[in-house]
Amino acid sequence: GVPLLASPGYPLGVLAVCAPSQRVCSAEDIEALADLSALALAAFDAMDLRHDIAHADMRFADLVNGLDAIFWESDVHAEYFSFISRHAETLLGYSTSMWLDEPNTWARLIHPDDRDQTVAYCRAAVGACEDHAFDYRVIAADGRVVWLHDRVFVEHRDGVPSRLRGIMVDITATREAELIVGASEARLAVLVAHAADIMAILNADLSI
Numbered sequence: 001g002v003p004l005l006a007s008p009g010y011p012l013g014v015l016a017v018c019a020p021s022q023r024v025c026s027a028e029d030i031e032a033l034a035d036l037s038a039l040a041l042a043a044f045d046a047m048d049l050r051h052d053i054a055h056a057d058m059r060f061a062d063l064v065n066g067l068d069a070i071f072w073e074s075d076v077h078a079e080y081f082s083f084i085s086r087h088a089e090t091l092l093g094y095s096t097s098m099w100l101d102e103p104n105t106w107a108r109l110i111h112p113d114d115r116d117q118t119v120a121y122c123r124a125a126v127g128a129c130e131d132h133a134f135d136y137r138v139i140a141a142d143g144r145v146v147w148l149h150d151r152v153f154v155e156h157r158d159g160v161p162s163r164l165r166g167i168m169v170d171i172t173a174t175r176e177a178e179l180i181v182g183a184s185e186a187r188l189a190v191l192v193a194h195a196a197d198i199m200a201i202l203n204a205d206l207s208i
Helices: 029-063 087-092 096-101 105-109 112-126 172-193
Strands: 001-005 011-015 068-074 081-084 132-139 145-157 161-168
Touching: 011 029, 068 087, 081 096, 087 096, 096 105, 105 112, 112 132, 112 145, 112 161, 145 172
Parallel strands: none
Antiparallel strands: 001 011, 068 081, 068 161, 132 145, 145 161
């Protein structure tokens, strides 16, 4: 037999051949065993590598799915998603399988008032192989309107887009606050414009 040694020299065991009758191994037999040992070690290394990759993929998936954002990946036409993090289901209420199995899920969920402009903008940016970011509304499964900030990264080769990856973040609270502030400012402007009194804003030194 011949020893099976891991890369650092750690012994894994012995590769041996049992014959039905007593015999002496020739030099060719030992050489063949050594070759077989090298092949076995290569197979073990490949198994370890696959295990390491699977473990890394699992840790990455746990990290992504634990963040308060939707991470996604799709083809260049955004018809099918090849990956969508679980936060999509938490935020919008649609199962991850729908994003992966049904075509044009993303476009169908966009608010009708935003759909054409949003899809056209994204397609133009992808066609130019440009990373881009934009805000739009989607309709959640329970009918809520959710504002998303979508950051898209375009993977391309020689000017031809191949894959899309992105991050969707819920900005509904920010948008609603902006609308409230805007409405308050508009009301104040109307009141000032139609007031019968003289109004002024003074600095600390009483200058106007």
